Amino acid sequence: MRWIWIDKIIELVSGQSAVTIKNVSLAEEHLHDLYPAFPVVPHSLIVEGFAQTAGILVCEARQFAEKVVLAKISHATFHQLVRPGDCIEFRATIDQLSEHGASTSGQVVLRHPAGEQLIAQISMMFSHIDRNMAGLSFPEHNFVFTEQFEQLLRTYQRDDEIKI
Amino acid sequence: MAMDRDEIFAKVKEVLVDALGVDDDEVTPTATLRGDLGAESIDFLDIAFRLEKAFGIKIPRGEMFPEDLFTNAAYVQNGRITPQGMQEMKKRMPHLDFTELEKNPDVNNVQFTVDTVVNYIATKVG
Numbered sequence: 001m002r003w004i005w006i007d008k009i010i011e012l013v014s015g016q017s018a019v020t021i022k023n024v025s026l027a028e029e030h031l032h033d034l035y036p037a038f039p040v041v042p043h044s045l046i047v048e049g050f051a052q053t054a055g056i057l058v059c060e061a062r063q064f065a066e067k068v069v070l071a072k073i074s075h076a077t078f079h080q081l082v083r084p085g086d087c088i089e090f091r092a093t094i095d096q097l098s099e100h101g102a103s104t105s106g107q108v109v110l111r112h113p114a115g116e117q118l119i120a121q122i123s124m125m126f127s128h129i130d131r132n133m134a135g136l137s138f139p140e141h142n143f144v145f146t147e148q149f150e151q152l153l154r155t156y157q158r159d160d161e162i163k164i
Numbered sequence: 165m166a167m168d169r170d171e172i173f174a175k176v177k178e179v180l181v182d183a184l185g186v187d188d189d190e191v192t193p194t195a196t197l198r199g200d201l202g203a204e205s206i207d208f209l210d211i212a213f214r215l216e217k218a219f220g221i222k223i224p225r226g227e228m229f230p231e232d233l234f235t236n237a238a239y240v241q242n243g244r245i246t247p248q249g250m251q252e253m254k255k256r257m258p259h260l261d262f263t264e265l266e267k268n269p270d271v272n273n274v275q276f277t278v279d280t281v282v283n284y285i286a287t288k289v290g
Binding site for chain 2: 071072074095096098099100101103125127
């Protein structure tokens with residue numbers, strides 16, 4: 001994982017599900033790139049947040065031993081826009097997991113005092129690239145989840161909030 | 165309960181339409197997964213996952229699409245399947261149609277068709 005888009009992991013049930021949150025700030029430059037004077041989070045970044053959430057979940061399921069990469073977005077439906085000030089929650093579930101990869105699905109929801117609202121429904125597949133069908137070879141070190149990422153993961157941990 | 169071939173085909177078609185984003189009428193028995201339906205390597209894993217769910221079966225890796233056969237130098241040499249390779253393929257892939265392959269054992273003639281998938285599923289639930 002080259003960069004971290006999500007802010008925090010709030011729940012992780014090993015091999016089953018993960019929930020993360022992202023707080024959207026007006027200070028983020030990309031918000032101003034899509035439509036002038038109408039800051040909005042591009043759908044591609046909503047997919048990225050889900051991919052990071054599901055990717056961590058899939059990688060943790062094999063104790064970070066595999067190089068897990070996003071291989072296919074099977075489905076993505078968007079129901080509303082994400083704007084500055086929004087807090088969004090990514091909820092990912094592993095549907096199937098094998099030695100070669102995993103299929104995942106879930107929702108992106110807007111956290112709001114008046115009740116949550118559905119932003120997107122997404123399903124995607126991940127490949128354990130050292131075991132994939134293409135028969136290609138990749139660097140030996142895990143360039144997807146680096147030591148730097150693991151350090152960051154540890155900073156997310158709070159005993160009273162999350163068990164990984 | 166055993167399923168007949170038409171029932172299997174209908175479910176396989178549904179799986180392929182969902183996994184590959186193709187139209188219903190493109191999924192014919194002779195359509196090839198890669199050439200005609202545009203499947204890429206990750207799609208084969210997706211298809212296997214979806215078939216497991218749709219039919220309530222377990223598909224051991226490499227049983228339906230044993231890709232390791234094609235990277236083994238004893239089985240494929242200079243792009244052609246060796247007699248030993250042909251023997252192994254027939255043993256491990258009884259669901260594949262070998263008619264064209266026996267005439268010309270070029271590895272490119274190994275085509276996974278919709279029928280190949282239906283044949284394989286039939287061995288599990290037929």
